[in-house]
Amino acid sequence: MPKPLTDQEKRKQISVRGLAGVENVSDLKTNFNRHLHFTLVKDRNVATKRDYYFALANTVRDHLVGRWIRTQQHYYEKDPKLGLDMEELQDIEEDAGLGNGGLGRLAACFLDSMASLGLAAYGYGIRYEFGIFNQKIVNGWQVEEADDWLRYGNPWEKARPEYMRPVHFYGRVEHTPEGVKWVDTQVVLALPYDTPVPGYRNNVVNTMRLWSAKAPCDFNLKDFNVGGYIQAVLDRNLAENISRVLYPNDNFFEGKELRLKQEYFVVAATLQDIVRRFKSSKFGSTEVVRVDLSTLPDKVAIQLNDTHPALAIPELMRILLDTEHQTWEKAWDIVTRTCAYTNHTVLPEALERWPIDLFQNLLPRHLEIIFEINRRHLERIANLYPGDHDRLRRMSLVEEGDQKKINMAHLCIVGSHAVNGVARIHSDIIKATLFKDFYEVDPHKFQNKTNGITPRRWLVMCNPGLAEVIAERIGEDYIRDLGQLKNLLEFVDDDSLIRDIAKVKQENKLKFSAYLEEHYKVKINPNSMFDVQVKRIHEYKRQLLNCLHIITLYNRIKKEPNKNWTPRTIMIGGKAAPGYHTAKLIIRLITAVGDIVNHDEVVGDRLKVIFLENYKVTLAEKIIPASDLSEQISTAGTEASGTGNMKFMLNGALTIGTMDGANVEMAEEAGEENLFIFGMRVDDVDAMDKSGYDAMEYYNRIPELKLAMDQIAGGYFSPDQHDLFKDIVNMLLHHDRFKVFADYEAYIKCQDKVSALYKNPKEWTKMVIHNIAGCGKFSSDRTISQYAREIWGMEPSLERIPAPDDPRQ
Numbered sequence: 001m002p003k004p005l006t007d008q009e010k011r012k013q014i015s016v017r018g019l020a021g022v023e024n025v026s027d028l029k030t031n032f033n034r035h036l037h038f039t040l041v042k043d044r045n046v047a048t049k050r051d052y053y054f055a056l057a058n059t060v061r062d063h064l065v066g067r068w069i070r071t072q073q074h075y076y077e078k079d080p081k082l083g084l085d086m087e088e089l090q091d092i093e094e095d096a097g098l099g100n101g102g103l104g105r106l107a108a109c110f111l112d113s114m115a116s117l118g119l120a121a122y123g124y125g126i127r128y129e130f131g132i133f134n135q136k137i138v139n140g141w142q143v144e145e146a147d148d149w150l151r152y153g154n155p156w157e158k159a160r161p162e163y164m165r166p167v168h169f170y171g172r173v174e175h176t177p178e179g180v181k182w183v184d185t186q187v188v189l190a191l192p193y194d195t196p197v198p199g200y201r202n203n204v205v206n207t208m209r210l211w212s213a214k215a216p217c218d219f220n221l222k223d224f225n226v227g228g229y230i231q232a233v234l235d236r237n238l239a240e241n242i243s244r245v246l247y248p249n250d251n252f253f254e255g256k257e258l259r260l261k262q263e264y265f266v267v268a269a270t271l272q273d274i275v276r277r278f279k280s281s282k283f284g285s286t287e288v289v290r291v292d293l294s295t296l297p298d299k300v301a302i303q304l305n306d307t308h309p310a311l312a313i314p315e316l317m318r319i320l321l322d323t324e325h326q327t328w329e330k331a332w333d334i335v336t337r338t339c340a341y342t343n344h345t346v347l348p349e350a351l352e353r354w355p356i357d358l359f360q361n362l363l364p365r366h367l368e369i370i371f372e373i374n375r376r377h378l379e380r381i382a383n384l385y386p387g388d389h390d391r392l393r394r395m396s397l398v399e400e401g402d403q404k405k406i407n408m409a410h411l412c413i414v415g416s417h418a419v420n421g422v423a424r425i426h427s428d429i430i431k432a433t434l435f436k437d438f439y440e441v442d443p444h445k446f447q448n449k450t451n452g453i454t455p456r457r458w459l460v461m462c463n464p465g466l467a468e469v470i471a472e473r474i475g476e477d478y479i480r481d482l483g484q485l486k487n488l489l490e491f492v493d494d495d496s497l498i499r500d501i502a503k504v505k506q507e508n509k510l511k512f513s514a515y516l517e518e519h520y521k522v523k524i525n526p527n528s529m530f531d532v533q534v535k536r537i538h539e540y541k542r543q544l545l546n547c548l549h550i551i552t553l554y555n556r557i558k559k560e561p562n563k564n565w566t567p568r569t570i571m572i573g574g575k576a577a578p579g580y581h582t583a584k585l586i587i588r589l590i591t592a593v594g595d596i597v598n599h600d601e602v603v604g605d606r607l608k609v610i611f612l613e614n615y616k617v618t619l620a621e622k623i624i625p626a627s628d629l630s631e632q633i634s635t636a637g638t639e640a641s642g643t644g645n646m647k648f649m650l651n652g653a654l655t656i657g658t659m660d661g662a663n664v665e666m667a668e669e670a671g672e673e674n675l676f677i678f679g680m681r682v683d684d685v686d687a688m689d690k691s692g693y694d695a696m697e698y699y700n701r702i703p704e705l706k707l708a709m710d711q712i713a714g715g716y717f718s719p720d721q722h723d724l725f726k727d728i729v730n731m732l733l734h735h736d737r738f739k740v741f742a743d744y745e746a747y748i749k750c751q752d753k754v755s756a757l758y759k760n761p762k763e764w765t766k767m768v769i770h771n772i773a774g775c776g777k778f779s780s781d782r783t784i785s786q787y788a789r790e791i792w793g794m795e796p797s798l799e800r801i802p803a804p805d806d807p808r809q
């Protein structure tokens, strides 16, 4: 017997019937306007003819939809389901895996904060048809699968073919009396897809605009014979390959032509979009006749998120010189006042250095412009330091060698009015080392903007239990003003808060255990300490140091099985770049150690090792709220900031970490006594680089380290292939750039302290509260407010804008 409908359901049914069977002109008009507004996201001021056509088409389609669905239901003899499980529907949504690791995720947090702070901001990028690969673990090895995330469509995006833009490649440069012309180019179209970015409870909705590559209709169509025509249509793929797939490297530069094409593609499309918007808006100029770009920097700021969009600098110069016919001096002033550059890494292998030959072929005009930027830049340096040829070599945008290369970071510094690092220690390091020469000539350019995370996604959404416990004590204003978390310190000795925080953590751990059991078929002990390291697999992040701790714990338990060990479940997750051999072997080592440890009867459930397959944002949202211990153990001086560290801190995990990246400021905010800090500081690492790092010395001196290494080398964890890990062993012993052994002893001792504290749940949870209370600084709202005021010259505001009027007017 079906349940009687509520009044609300009845109203819904009535309106659905109304849509399906519009009978009068007034209904038709209403529905047409509704589609114009909601489906096409347009009003009558900006709608094109094509928009009206689509609004009409959709209105007509609605007439059919009800009957269409009912017809199909009739075919299947199925009733529509009414009770919908929202969590189940959420799980259907694919991750938009359009970035590699922290850098892309940071950009997403920034979009959330910019909308929540009411900043008129746009996020630009590439709409990759295939995002970061899906990771499968097969026989312990990483196997990559294509991420076909658009297969079932993407309900959040709206294609905007009316804003399509041509992007030119290849060709040659002509210098004529009328100016410079870039001719005989190949054209690819950039088709924008818009995704709404809502602010937090302020009625603001900003735009993220991602570009997709489309071949023009006449692409390769010069042959008029049939064979030529078919081939030309097939070759459209070549053009459209530009937005096909994300390069899966994190912190590693791969100098492939397709990648350079991607970088220019997003830059060229975006700059045309910016210039179009500037010229069409009221603020471009009061005279409508001719809008020049002199006031662009007063109205537009372009923030370069790493050097990946560095071509914005020569591209904007090209537009100003060749299309707008500005003088070099005027153009350069506009460019440098508009652009600002964020550096994200000091690792040499990650820095973009494009071979000049690639440039000459693909972007000949840009290469000319870069040469002229460099000529003027070096002229200035030569005047400041006469005779200092080595300095000119060091500071040049063009690196000499077998193959000349463009140093994109140097281009960004010279072409920007502001350069920032992403944590205080990192900003200090780039001034003292990587960009020392540039800091000396332009100290005013250099700033710091410590990274942050959005508390909406990384607390309220992923950990509603904790968000609620906090709100019960200090109200919910902290969600927009994270500094208010310090008000929790009032309650740090309050038994009820301690109990509630511990209870939420336990619930999250139980929920995650159930998830692991269902989706990964592994059983874990929810009363053990959840010790978690999730991030991209990279030597500098030192998952190997974690492995050595696991093996050491294992050996200790085996040696004294009756001691009162603190049970741990150690979980490690992350993707290795498919071409990064050592990173893939690190994954294999983790799974191999897990195979031995997890099946050892003596160990039981006091130590379990889990490799978390396919770490991505949706998995992060599940594991981080369930974690007790966060591993942030990079070699001091290598992790620019880290943001994973902040997510764990905000979700009530304690940190074991080095004095690297944002860990330094986390310790400052929460009190160093509330983190487990160990190991070499940047100064110690530098000193060791001078004196020489001798891994064998540690191996010979520390028996537990020697035992662990001998086991890895001797096939203890790879009984079927004793030399499986020889490359890792050889690296650790003879050419380890990241000095794993030098921090081993301090790390193990620090882990012993962690285990001891975990035996005292009350003291542990108090420390957790100190950490949560110290998280205020790590909101991306704070980061963005600083970018706005100190780089973009604008004022953020927490004011709401009025709710929209009824659109059907």
Ligand SMILES: *Cc1c(COP(=O)(O)O)cnc(C)c1O
Residues within 6 Å of the ligand: 100, 101, 102, 103, 105, 534, 535, 536, 615, 616, 617, 620, 641, 642, 643, 644, 645, 647
């Ligand atoms: C936050 C995040 C990262 C960055 O983590 P780090 O520990 O800072 O390297 C990487 N991947 C995903 C899915 C994330 O959510």
